[in-house]
Amino acid sequence: MPYLRHAMDVLTSRGRRARVVVTAVGLAVLLSGTVWGADDHFPFGPFRMYSTSDPADADAPDTRVEGVDRSGNLVDLGEGATGIRRAEIEGQQSRYVADPSRLSEIAEAYGRRQPDAPELTEVRIVIRWHDITDRRPTGGWVDETVVRWQVTR
Structure with a gap:
């Protein structure tokens, strides 16, 4: 047709x-x-x-937020505990470093979501640098505390 x-x-x-x-x-x-x-x-x-890609031997960062409560226990301050996503923390990291007192907002968020938990006395952002050799993880790592805030009383 x-x-x-x-x-x-x-x-x-x-x-x-x-x-x-x-x-x-x-x-x-x-x-x-x-x-x-x-x-x-x-x-x-x-x-x-x-x-882009990182060099073959560049260490891989894994950022986390952790706190210490009044009892001295280490507390994971991830999204479930605070409601704040890791990407938000990483995106604002330079601002936390410039003004560590901003980490008190994370402690407050934790207190609102965990009202029965002991109060936090310290909040810190820690980067775990995983060792990479020839683009493969070696199993080794080093923790670096990039910023810390402590309650002053």
Whole structure:
């Protein structure tokens, strides 16, 4: 059966120009985002997480928040205990380092979610650096406390 052209099958010259302009603008935004953009500009900027890699022997960080209660017990201050996601902690880490008293907010969040638990006397952000050799974990690790806040009384 031969193909029959309908009036709707024909693209006008105005329609072609509009498509070319929209395509050119999209490509220009994509190219400028690739050259000058950051992860926040995705999908019009590079998503560097997938476009770069660490050196073969770079240690892998594992950030956690922990506290010490009045009894001296170590307390995991993960999302279940505080309602604060690890990504939020990592994203604000430089602000916690600049002002350690901000860690008191984590202690307060813990107190709201765990009202019967002993009060925290210390909160700290700890990075466990897992040893990597030739892109493989060796099983070794070192903990680094990057910031600490203690109750002052």
